[in-house]
Amino acid sequence: MNPDAVNLADDAPREPFAVRSLLSADDLTAGDATRILDAAESFFEVSRRPIRKVPALRGKTLLNVFFEASTRTRTSFELAGKRLSMDVVNLSASSSSTTKGETLLDTIKSLEAMQPDLVVIRHAAAGAAAYVAARSTPAVINAGDGTHEHPTQALLDAFTIRRHKRDLRGLKVAICGDILHSRVARSNAILLGKLGADVHFAGPRTLIPSAPESLGAKVHYRIEPALEDADVVMMLRIQRERLSGVFLPTLREYSRTFGLNERRLALAKPGAIVMHPGPMNRGVEIAPEVADGPQSVILDQVEAGVAVRMAVLWLLCGG
Amino acid sequence: MASTITASGSMGSAATRDVLVLTEVRAIDPAEGLDGVVDVVIEGGRITRLGPGAATDELLRSERSDRIDGRGAWVVPAFVDLHAHLREPGEEYKEDIKTGLTAAARGGFGHVCVMPNTKPVNDRRSITEAMVARAREVGGPRLHPIGAITMGQNGGELTEMADLRDAGAVGVSDDGKCVMSAAVLRRALEYARTFDLPVIQHAEDHTLTEGAQMHEGAISARLGLRGWPRVAEDVIVARDLLLAEATGARYHVAHISTRGAVRLVRDAKDRGISVTAEVTPHHLMLTHEAVLGYDTACKVNPPLREQEDVDALRAALADGTIDCIATDHAPHSSLEKDCEFAEAKPGMIGLELVVPVLLRLVRQGALPLARLVDALTAAPCRVVSIERPRLKEGASAELTLIQPERPVTLDGFASKSKNTPFLGKQELGAVALTFAGGRIAHRLSGV
Numbered sequence: 001m002n003p004d005a006v007n008l009a010d011d012a013p014r015e016p017f018a019v020r021s022l023l024s025a026d027d028l029t030a031g032d033a034t035r036i037l038d039a040a041e042s043f044f045e046v047s048r049r050p051i052r053k054v055p056a057l058r059g060k061t062l063l064n065v066f067f068e069a070s071t072r073t074r075t076s077f078e079l080a081g082k083r084l085s086m087d088v089v090n091l092s093a094s095s096s097s098t099t100k101g102e103t104l105l106d107t108i109k110s111l112e113a114m115q116p117d118l119v120v121i122r123h124a125a126a127g128a129a130a131y132v133a134a135r136s137t138p139a140v141i142n143a144g145d146g147t148h149e150h151p152t153q154a155l156l157d158a159f160t161i162r163r164h165k166r167d168l169r170g171l172k173v174a175i176c177g178d179i180l181h182s183r184v185a186r187s188n189a190i191l192l193g194k195l196g197a198d199v200h201f202a203g204p205r206t207l208i209p210s211a212p213e214s215l216g217a218k219v220h221y222r223i224e225p226a227l228e229d230a231d232v233v234m235m236l237r238i239q240r241e242r243l244s245g246v247f248l249p250t251l252r253e254y255s256r257t258f259g260l261n262e263r264r265l266a267l268a269k270p271g272a273i274v275m276h277p278g279p280m281n282r283g284v285e286i287a288p289e290v291a292d293g294p295q296s297v298i299l300d301q302v303e304a305g306v307a308v309r310m311a312v313l314w315l316l317c318g319g
Numbered sequence: 320m321a322s323t324i325t326a327s328g329s330m331g332s333a334a335t336r337d338v339l340v341l342t343e344v345r346a347i348d349p350a351e352g353l354d355g356v357v358d359v360v361i362e363g364g365r366i367t368r369l370g371p372g373a374a375t376d377e378l379l380r381s382e383r384s385d386r387i388d389g390r391g392a393w394v395v396p397a398f399v400d401l402h403a404h405l406r407e408p409g410e411e412y413k414e415d416i417k418t419g420l421t422a423a424a425r426g427g428f429g430h431v432c433v434m435p436n437t438k439p440v441n442d443r444r445s446i447t448e449a450m451v452a453r454a455r456e457v458g459g460p461r462l463h464p465i466g467a468i469t470m471g472q473n474g475g476e477l478t479e480m481a482d483l484r485d486a487g488a489v490g491v492s493d494d495g496k497c498v499m500s501a502a503v504l505r506r507a508l509e510y511a512r513t514f515d516l517p518v519i520q521h522a523e524d525h526t527l528t529e530g531a532q533m534h535e536g537a538i539s540a541r542l543g544l545r546g547w548p549r550v551a552e553d554v555i556v557a558r559d560l561l562l563a564e565a566t567g568a569r570y571h572v573a574h575i576s577t578r579g580a581v582r583l584v585r586d587a588k589d590r591g592i593s594v595t596a597e598v599t600p601h602h603l604m605l606t607h608e609a610v611l612g613y614d615t616a617c618k619v620n621p622p623l624r625e626q627e628d629v630d631a632l633r634a635a636l637a638d639g640t641i642d643c644i645a646t647d648h649a650p651h652s653s654l655e656k657d658c659e660f661a662e663a664k665p666g667m668i669g670l671e672l673v674v675p676v677l678l679r680l681v682r683q684g685a686l687p688l689a690r691l692v693d694a695l696t697a698a699p700c701r702v703v704s705i706e707r708p709r710l711k712e713g714a715s716a717e718l719t720l721i722q723p724e725r726p727v728t729l730d731g732f733a734s735k736s737k738n739t740p741f742l743g744k745q746e747l748g749a750v751a752l753t754f755a756g757g758r759i760a761h762r763l764s765g766v
Contacts, residue, residue, distance in 0.1 A: 126613070126660065146543055148543030149543065210546060211540050
């Protein structure tokens with residue numbers, strides 16, 4: 001096999017990918033998402049070769065613009081671009097650029113003048129990626145905009161579930177924890193729902209948005225009914241700053257009432273998989289034995305991230 | 320050359336045409352019990368004759384007469400806005416008293432009450448006087464300052480309300496900020512009552528709206544924006560009504576936005592408490608769904624609510640529970656609006672949009688025309704002490720001519736700002752002429 005070749009036979013016939021920028025999981029039809037996941041299968045294989053690089057996007061430029069700190073997502077996009085032979089530039093900027101005198105629009109306009117093909121943006125403000133996409137020429141990928149969305153996380157989660165469970169249709173997926181502030185929960189509820197999964201949210205009432213049904217998930221205010229007979233259990237990170245906002249009295253009580261331990265996991269189906277978008281608070285939302293246990297696929301998610309982002313970059317650059 | 324001669328000729332004759340005659344116009348002034356087709360004669364800044372056949376053949380033949388054919392048009396008393404932000408002093412790049420009053424005239428307003436959140440805050444006589452003096456220089460609609468309740472709008476020490484009133488203030492408000500302390504509000508109500516000033520509350524429990532960007536509900540959940548729950552308005556209105564009852568003061572709810580607050584005001588009125596309320600055109604016409612796509616033009620405070628709130632507001636306006644319509648005209652430049660949603664400042668402009676936007680409600684049958692006119696004219700004058708513009712022989716000419724079927728494009732504003740989601744929309748209903756303080760403050764070309 002030619003190491004420079006990518007086997008994308010599944011993707012033929014080559015219709016142009018209809019999505020220009022990926023800002024929300026809602027930008028994708030089930031067909032678009034499946035096409036990304038199928039392409040990711042091929043790229044997943046590339047990442048396991050001795051030479052983990054293909055020339056698919058040689059000469060294209062990727063700007064990773066992170067207004068918020070990130071290790072895993074930024075690295076994942078960077079590796080994805082590099083494995084496609086893109087020129088990748090990482091930029092860290094302050095989210096509060098307005099206080100430093102430069103607006104988000106000015107920052108993006110200066111970067112756009114450098115002629116990138118794709119801009120990946122993470123920003124603390126909900127809607128920031130859409131704001132940038134509406135005012136710039138290159139395609140934009142939302143790598144997390146405040147408490148709104150993180151669509152490539154949902155894609156890599158769907159990819160991971162698909163690899164373990166084959167088909168998402170009819171699977172019960174329990175997403176547990178701080179739904180209110182979670183962009184991962186939003187994107188996953190939308191995307192997994194589109195792919196046919198039965199999505200359930202669980203969390204204390206202080207961390208569930210009002211009118212949660214608008215996100216297309218069933219809502220539980222105890223973790224147990226969400227876990228019962230679940231095929232997939234996705235735990236969300238609890239952020240310590242939520243304690244100051246009177247959302248939670250203590251992490252101890254949260255862990256005791258909503259943490260995933262072996263006893264609670266037994267409520268799920270025997271072969272259920274356990275996911276976490278990271279970074280984990282071991283001993284808070286997830287017990288170490290579960291995080292490192294046989295049902296955990298948390299590291300698979302990280303590996304899937306690179307393949308899925310390769311697929312997204314490749315398709316948004318015209319496939 | 321010919322056009323120059325014609326122009327100077329017409330100017331020459333205009334100088335002698337000092338009588339305005341509106342013929343066969345539908346005159347609507349609910350406070351006067353008037354709704355009928357009449358002629359209106361205006362001379363020397365006053366309505367000299369009003370009634371069927373008031374425009375005699377002699378008047379119409381006179382070279383002094385400037386005749387406007389009123390068929391198909393309505394004449395109403397000039398509008399009174401209880402709630403505008405004209406940004407002067409301090410933020411003249413958004414609006415100033417001159418552009419704000421020009422916008423008001425074009426929107427049909429003869430009187431504009433301006434909120435005190437200028438820079439510096441209008442919390443003292445000198446600023447109130449400066450505003451009034453500047454507005455006199457400009458001419459056109461009359462400006463009525465609303466003074467702050469507390470110094471710097473900080474919710475602490477009371478302002479010198481007697482001084483403010485003597486300088487021209489018609490009420491007090493910390494608009495944009497709620498008076499959070501019950502103790503301070505109690506004293507403010509008592510003190511304002513001493514000088515017969517209404518206390519206008521921006522009802523928002525700030526502890527419930529920290530970081531809030533829009534109405535809390537299905538759309539905020541979807542957009543990941545921090546929600547501003549209805550109850551943050553309701554708890555303040557409920558508390559304030561008890562304080563208003565206890566003090567006997569005149570209490571006015573600014574820009575009411577929730578069905579819960581409407582219910583509280585209705586119950587309080589039934590119990591005889593001295594309470595009034597205003598609603599904005601945008602809270603009557605838009606819901607939180609307008610925010611989808613992170614449209615910062617739709618970021619307002621209080622936020623756009625849900626259909627059930629809109630329905631409750633419309634019903635309450637129709638039955639008089641909500642007394643008046645106020646614009647909350649809040650101009651902002653692209654600096655405050657072309658940015659991330661969380662960075663954007665709340666507010667939209669409104670002075671030039673009231674007629675084209677709200678006539679839709681009348682056409683839909685959601686609001687009787689007489690109630691719309693009352694809510695923009697006599698009702699606000701019952702809240703603050705402004706002498707009511709009226710359609711009556713002998714009254715000062717303060718009136719607005721509306722062409723209800725005339726198509727308009729909502730653009731080309733006199734305001735310096737254009738932050739409104741109605742920008743560029745096509746509507747029916749134009750303000751053809753505004754008389755403010757006895758003089759023509761606005762006249763559409765061709766009228």
